[in-house]
Amino acid sequence: MSHLPITLQQLNAMTQAAFTNALGGLFEHSPWIAEQTWLRRPFVSTTGLLEALNATLDQAPAEARLKLILAHPELTGRAAQRGELTAASAQEQTGAGLDQ
Numbered sequence: 650m651s652h653l654p655i656t657l658q659q660l661n662a663m664t665q666a667a668f669t670n671a672l673g674g675l676f677e678h679s680p681w682i683a684e685q686t687w688l689r690r691p692f693v694s695t696t697g698l699l700e701a702l703n704a705t706l707d708q709a710p711a712e713a714r715l716k717l718i719l720a721h722p723e724l725t726g727r728a729a730q731r732g733e734l735t736a737a738s739a740q741e742q743t744g745a746g747l748d749q
Contacts, residue, residue, distance in 0.1 A: 657698065661691040675702065678720035681713070682706055 655671055663671065668687040673680030686705045692698040706714065 657692050657695065660698070663687075672702075676706070676717060679717045682709075682717075685709075 660668060660671065665684060665687045668690075669680050669684040672683035672686075676682045682702060682705050686698075686702050689701040689705070692701060706717070
């Protein structure tokens with residue numbers, strides 16, 4: 650995955666698989682949100698994209714939303730102690746002072 654900025658035009662033109670690959674990490678271990686949000690294209694703004702991602706999550710069955718919550722590592726749990734957190738989770742914990 651490239652670390653270069655991706656434009657909305659590029660996102661709108663991506664295949665579902667490429668879109669999911671590009672945005673699948675936005676929600677902890679839940680690429681299904683990006684995968685399903687692809688169906689809501691085209692996005693006319695970054696705000697619209699964020700709203701579409703959130704709408705996908707909001708409209709998901711309760712079981713899917715629960716899996717998302719359960720996929721998030723415990724704030725100071727074993728994954729944190731073993732250094733197995735995603736970069737985003739580690740940054741969240743550091744920002745909250747939970748690594749102290």
